Amino acid sequence: KELLIRLLPSYDYMCLFYQKHAENIACREFDLSDVRNHILNNKFLFITRYLPLQLLNLRSPFIFHSSYYRYSSNKYAINITTVHDFTYEYYMKGLKTTIHSWQKFKAIRHSDYIVCISENTKKDLLHFLPDIDPKKIEVIYNGVSDDYFPTTDYSHYKEMGEYMVFxxxxxxxxNFLYAVEAIATSTYKLVIVGDLLSSKENEYCLLKLGQKRFICVGRVSNENLNLIYNSACALLYPSFYEGFGIPVLEAQKAGCPVIAYGASSIPEIIGDTPLLLRELSISEFKRCCQILKDSTQRANIVARGIKNAQRFTWDKMYLQYLSLYKKVSVNK
Structure with a gap:
């Protein structure tokens, strides 16, 4: 989305295939002198979404960049694939995972260039597909929204008392259950942002925390999430695996300290911080809590977090993609 917002007014030479979930497909070809729009409506989308696009009407070199593991079989196509993570391959099983991996690996192998959103994702790609030439891979980091920033206008959330946010x-x-267990050993409350709790999750939170020490606010706007970050004692992010980890940067940009597990892409994204969990243990959580109780250390962590988040912007990402598009166009 962020890339498309910036690309649409630029009219550089490219063909973009954009797919959001399974119901919205649009292919747009941009030319400085002739802008043409193609909307593909297909009632057999549930099948065709797994197949390459020929785009026979295009008879000169164009860039085909799919948002979800599609490629063009047109001989003039310069295929680019962005790879976000390998969550399916590491943590999921079954037919859905088999189909997903088949489609992903096929698109990657048919790509002229591959973009990974972190060095860790690049490492994972070469682990699962060692036949891929590393020279074809570029790392272009995601950005973080300007909707997140330090503010003192969060009185509503401050009334909740001292809390950490998941x-x-x-x-x-x-590792949500670890987060609940860790909070249970502290005096903090837990604010949960995301899908509403399942009955089992709610029962577990009630068992560990009691009714007054947790709340699930569901999905919230960026504006409200910024306020939640601003009044939180910390973001608790104990995930084993992230392709990138945008919430880490959202929190940092809002001036919220981040306690995160030091695995996958997190160390390269989070920057210099003493709040990386070396293991998912209660003692490690308590070590981080003790650090945050020191006002000088906390202020230093907040300042470093804000500075670190400045490394990642959507404009920077866009310019790197634009540079790649220009390079591949010249090389074709």
Missing amino acids: VGSRATYK
């Missing part, structure tokens, strides 16, 4: 998916590898 943001995002609660899939097993995200």
Whole structure:
């Protein structure tokens, strides 16, 4: 989305294939002298979304950059694939995972250039697909929204008392249960942002924390999430695996300290901090809490976090993609 917002007004030479979930497909070809729009409506999308696009009407070199593991079989296509992570391959099983991996690996192998959103994702790609030439891979980091910034206008959330916040998916590898257990050993409350709790999750939180020490606010706007970050004592992010880890940077940009597990892409994204969990133990959590109780250390962590988040912007990402597009166009 952020890339498309910046690309649409630029009219550089490219063909972009954009797919959001399974119901919205658009292919746009941009030319400085002739802008043409193609909308592909297909009632057999549930099948065709797994197949390459021929785009026979295009008879000169163009860039085909898919948002979800598609490629063009047109001989003039310069295929670029962005790879976000390998969550399916590491943590999921079954037919859905088999199909996903088949489609992903096929697109990668048919790509002229591959973009990974972190060095860790690049490492994972070469682990699962050692036949890929590393010279074809570029690392272009995601950005973080300007909707996140330090503010003192969070009185509503401050009334909740001292709390830590858990943001995002609660899939097993995200270690939500560890977060609940860790909070239970402290005096903090837990604010949960994301899908509403399942009955089992709610029962577990009640068992460990009691009714007054946790709240699930569901999905919230960026504006409200910024306020939640601003009044939180910390973001608790004990995930085993992240392709990038945008909530880490959102929190840092808002001036919220981040306690995160030091695995996958997190160390390269989070910057210099003493709050990386070396293991998912209560003692490690308490070590981080003790650091945050020191006002001088906390202020230093907040300042370093804000500075670190400045390394990642959507404009910077866009310029790096634009540079790649220009390079591949020249080389074709």
